Amino acid sequence: MNGLDQLTPIILTVITASTPLLFAALGELVTEKSGVLNLGVEGMMVIGALAAFAVTTQTGSAVLGMAVGALAGAGLALIFAFLTLTMLANQVATGLALTIFGVGLSALAGTGFVGIALTPLQKLDIPVLSSIPVLGPLLFNQDVLVYLSFAMVFAVYWFLNATRAGLILRAVGVSHASAHAIGLPVKLTRYLATLFGGLMAGLGGAYLSLSYTPMWAENMTAGRGWIALALVVFSTWRPGRLLAGAYLFGFITVLQLHAQGAGFAVPSQVMSMLPYLATILVLVLISRDKIKIMQNAPASLGKPFHSAK
Amino acid sequence: MFRKITLAVVAAAFALSTSVGAIAEENKVGFIYVGPIGDHGWSYRHDVGRLAIEKALGDRVKTSFIESVKEGPDAERVIQQLASSGHNLIFTTSFGFMNPTLKVAKRFPKVKFEHATGYKRSDNLSTYSGRFYEGRYVAGVIAAKMTKSNVVGYVGSFPIPEVVRGINAFLLGARSINPKITIKVVWVSTWYDPGKEADAAKALIDQGADIITQHTDSPAPLQVAENRGVYGFGQASDNLHFAPKAQLTAIIDNWDSYYVSRARAMLDGTWKSQDVWGGFKDGMVSMAPFTNMPSDVSKLAAETQAAITSGKLHPFQGPIKDQEGKVRAEAGKVLDDGTLLGMNWYVEGVEGKLPQ
Numbered sequence: 001m002n003g004l005d006q007l008t009p010i011i012l013t014v015i016t017a018s019t020p021l022l023f024a025a026l027g028e029l030v031t032e033k034s035g036v037l038n039l040g041v042e043g044m045m046v047i048g049a050l051a052a053f054a055v056t057t058q059t060g061s062a063v064l065g066m067a068v069g070a071l072a073g074a075g076l077a078l079i080f081a082f083l084t085l086t087m088l089a090n091q092v093a094t095g096l097a098l099t100i101f102g103v104g105l106s107a108l109a110g111t112g113f114v115g116i117a118l119t120p121l122q123k124l125d126i127p128v129l130s131s132i133p134v135l136g137p138l139l140f141n142q143d144v145l146v147y148l149s150f151a152m153v154f155a156v157y158w159f160l161n162a163t164r165a166g167l168i169l170r171a172v173g174v175s176h177a178s179a180h181a182i183g184l185p186v187k188l189t190r191y192l193a194t195l196f197g198g199l200m201a202g203l204g205g206a207y208l209s210l211s212y213t214p215m216w217a218e219n220m221t222a223g224r225g226w227i228a229l230a231l232v233v234f235s236t237w238r239p240g241r242l243l244a245g246a247y248l249f250g251f252i253t254v255l256q257l258h259a260q261g262a263g264f265a266v267p268s269q270v271m272s273m274l275p276y277l278a279t280i281l282v283l284v285l286i287s288r289d290k291i292k293i294m295q296n297a298p299a300s301l302g303k304p305f306h307s308a309k
Numbered sequence: 310m311f312r313k314i315t316l317a318v319v320a321a322a323f324a325l326s327t328s329v330g331a332i333a334e335e336n337k338v339g340f341i342y343v344g345p346i347g348d349h350g351w352s353y354r355h356d357v358g359r360l361a362i363e364k365a366l367g368d369r370v371k372t373s374f375i376e377s378v379k380e381g382p383d384a385e386r387v388i389q390q391l392a393s394s395g396h397n398l399i400f401t402t403s404f405g406f407m408n409p410t411l412k413v414a415k416r417f418p419k420v421k422f423e424h425a426t427g428y429k430r431s432d433n434l435s436t437y438s439g440r441f442y443e444g445r446y447v448a449g450v451i452a453a454k455m456t457k458s459n460v461v462g463y464v465g466s467f468p469i470p471e472v473v474r475g476i477n478a479f480l481l482g483a484r485s486i487n488p489k490i491t492i493k494v495v496w497v498s499t500w501y502d503p504g505k506e507a508d509a510a511k512a513l514i515d516q517g518a519d520i521i522t523q524h525t526d527s528p529a530p531l532q533v534a535e536n537r538g539v540y541g542f543g544q545a546s547d548n549l550h551f552a553p554k555a556q557l558t559a560i561i562d563n564w565d566s567y568y569v570s571r572a573r574a575m576l577d578g579t580w581k582s583q584d585v586w587g588g589f590k591d592g593m594v595s596m597a598p599f600t601n602m603p604s605d606v607s608k609l610a611a612e613t614q615a616a617i618t619s620g621k622l623h624p625f626q627g628p629i630k631d632q633e634g635k636v637r638a639e640a641g642k643v644l645d646d647g648t649l650l651g652m653n654w655y656v657e658g659v660e661g662k663l664p665q
Contacts, residue, residue, distance in 0.1 A: 009515040017508055107345060114347040117551045120536060213503040213529040215551065218345035219377065220527075222502040253505070257512040260495045261462070263661040268468065268496035 010254060011138055015146055016212050018250030020045070020204040020221075022149045024228035025235075025242050026156055027200025031077075033160060033237055034193035035173040037302035039095025040080055041201050042225025043102020048073040048202030050106040053209035053216040054113055062121055066145065066206045073202020074195045076102055081194040085187055088304045103219055113216040121145065121211040145207045152200070157239040169193060173298030176305040186305055201225065234283035237296045241283065249279045338362060338572050339396035340374035341387060343403035344501045350526040350545040351500070351562065352376060355402045355425075358564030365569045369576055380405025385412055392417040398575045400568070401425065403500075404469055410434060421580050423571060426471050428650055432582050437567060438471075440588030442478035442649070443617045444560030444596055445522075446624035448542050449482025450613050451557050451599070452520045453490050454606040455540050462513025463494045464506055464523040464530045468664045470652045472524045477656045478624045479522060482613070484658055492659045493518060503529035514539055531556060540601065547597040558610070559597035566592055586646065589618040625649060630657045 024041050031038050052069025056062050080098050083089040124147070126140040160166040172179045172189045180186050204224070209216055227249065235241035256271040287293060340359050342352035359372050373396070378387050384406050391399050392413055400423045401410045407427035414422045414434040422434040430436055452461055461483065465472050476494060483490040493516060495509040502525075510521050510530035514537050521534040521541040528551040534541030535552035543549065543559025567587065574580040587593030596614060599607035616622035627638030631654045638644050655663050 006515070009511070013508055013511045013515075017504065020504075107347065111347060115349045115550070117532070208504065213507050213527075213532060215503070215528065215532065217349070217503050217527055218347040219501075220503050222499070222504065224504070254508055254512065257495050257497070257509045258516065260661065261493045261512050261516045261518075263493070265662050267664040268498060269664060272496075272498040 008134055008137060010258060013254045014247065014250045015138075015142065017253055018246045019146050019149050020207045020212060020224055021228050021231060021249060022153070022243065022246040023145075023204030023207060024201045024225055025231045025246055026149075026152055026239065027197035027204075028228055028232045029235075029237055029239060029242055030156060030160075030169070030200075031193050031197030032232055032301055033173045033298050034169050034190045035176055035298050035300040035303065035305070036081075036084065036190050036194050036197075037091045037095065038077065038080055038098070038194060038197055039092060039229065040076065040098025040102065040225075041197075041228050042221055042223065043099035044073040044076045044198050044201035045102075045205035045208070045225045045228075046106045046219065046221045047076050047102045048205030049209035049220055050110045050113070050205075050216055051202070052206030053118065054110070056210060057113065057116055057118055062210055065210060066203065069206030069209075070199045070202040073200070073205065074198035077194050077198025077201075080198075081191050084304070085190050085194070088306060091302050091304070099225065107218045110216050110218065114218070116216065118210070118214040120214040143211050145203065145211060148203070149207075153239050153243045160239070170298070173300060176300045176303070180305070180307060186307070190305070201228075204228070231279070231283075234280055234287070236283075236287040236293050237298065238287075241287065245279055245283050248282055249275050252278050335395065336370045336576060337394075337396040337398075338370050338372045338575070339391040339399045340372065341378050341384070341391065341399070341401045341403075341406060342374060342376040343378060343380060343405070344526050345377050346374070348501055348526045349528055349548065352402070352526065354545050354562040355400070355564055358568040359400075361565035362568050362572045366572055366576070370572055378406075382409075385409035388413045389416070392420045397421060398423065398572060398580070404471060421575055430582055430584060435571075435582050435584065437585040437587075439562055439564075439593040440586055441471075441560055441562070441594055442474050442624055443588045443614075444594050445475045445478040446482035446617065447596060447610055447614050448522060448558065448560065449479040449484075449490075450486055451602060451606060451610050452479070452522070452540075453483040453486035454609065455557065455602060456487075456490065456520050458517050458519045459487065459489045459491065460516070460518045461490060461492045461520045461522065462510065462516070462518030463492050464509045464513070464521070464525055465494050465496045466500050466525045467498065468496060468653075470650060473655065473663065474649055474652045475524055476659060477652065480656055480658045481624055481629070486609075490658065494659065494661055496664065497525060499525070501526045503527040506530050507533050510534065510541075511537070528552075543597055549597065549600060554601060556597075557601055558599050561595045561597055563593055563595050589614060590620070631655065632657055632659065 024045055048069040051072035052065040055068040056065030083094050084091045121143040123141050123143050130136045130140040168184050172186050176186045231245045235245045252275040256274050344352040346352050346356040378384050398421045402425045404426045410422055410424045411429050424436050426438045427436050480492050497505045497509050506525045507529040510533040519539045521530050523530040523544050528548045531541040531552045535555040540557050541555045543556050545562050547559045549556045599610050623643045625644040627642040628640040629638040631637050
């Protein structure tokens, strides 16, 4: 077996480990860019995982499952948006409550789905291209959600940087007072951005329960929502860096497991720490330009907005 | 006004409890689980035991449980809460609850505590555990017959004696059949994270393991084995439906009869602090049906299990050498329970260093 042959399965595992993070973090990035801090990512993910799994096992349609998973995430986001944007509740507290609510609700509603096995999501094989050695199976033989996650990175980048709606969203995130003064729809923009964050978190959850580990288990997100949140901040709200951060995290997670299997004499506790350390270190190092951070950070993040103010 | 009523209630309750005595008291049994009961593994099996108490003793006791309690400082608060809310018997069902349980037990001398898999006891704190290593030994025997690559992948949670003992027993079982078997261990530093457990199983298969076994709580590694076309073992409960082609057998934790007998002892006033470590013989550990293997292998597995049950065979029978080649048990000698409980070394044949 040559080195490249060994690398292929590692990278395949990295892709599965990174995809749910990428979905959830991309959604949160857009939400935060509009000035809303939603700490309920974990809750929206886990609800999405349950909804997707339940619908797929009941109807047999994974596509329908994904759609409902995304909508379930958005449903939870809608509750958050109503409480924080219309009722002006504190965003941090509401987000935390949303996570606790999502984890608890999914555990309760999911009791009937525990212990059911599901065939994993079909891989979409792109003929000819997938038979290219090494690159073929990596790039052209993934399930639909993996392709979608990559497409979304470009879509979000394009939306934020090249469209009028993206400009409005960023303006609302930088200064809602100014945006309101020139007649931009602050509340509507934030509602939509929050809902988008919910959709994406729901999709990340759906990927977990349909493809990553095709089953439903309570609290199966196991903290991935929080990692997604951290990735958004450390990538300084830039989609490209987010992609790099999510894959770096996934890569080191998988690599340390491989290193243990290969018998590297490093304590496993240190190994478990590595993905967090390395990701933070790299993202902080590549984003240490203060002016760039100032330009990218949504200045009104987490601040409540009321048009009378 | 409110205060007066409270006082009256307290006075009435006091009068009742002294006059009618123990009969009027409500007997409550509490459980603390480290994972969700929906893990379909470790915590699930404890909850099956709790339900067995309800079934066997009916109205005589009430049971309650708190699931997904993190090992650490928070556990003490949760145990204390159970103790102060009128529970007479409390089961804390994970190794990491040991010190918090001991602390709370000191504060509530009248409440009886039972801690699973630990070694610290007091007058009102018992310990109990299953000799799961007996099952691991049988699994090792089966693995040795089924492997082609002679490499077994082991997904571990934390390097504590309970887990290390399982790894060693598995290897000794495997090497009793085929001395070329080696075990690769990957620690995931969690009892329960389906995604990470699956990643670890994938890594092990990528490195040549064609048998996957685990000491973590979700069926994810077994599911990976199924998808990758290798064999695996169920953990804590029968998970055949997750891996109809991959599960060879499962080591099943069986707490029912122990829990019922301890709850009954509490009711009868015969409860005493003790240390129980039950295996096949006591029914505390059992095996799921042997599946996906030729009949000679399942026959051998059944014979091995029978030999352990009858005491003819002990998984930790000498000669046993550790990784450095040091003899830990002479031929014909058996490692004593103390050594097994504190096991912090790998036997020869396990790859890698044990994190200390």
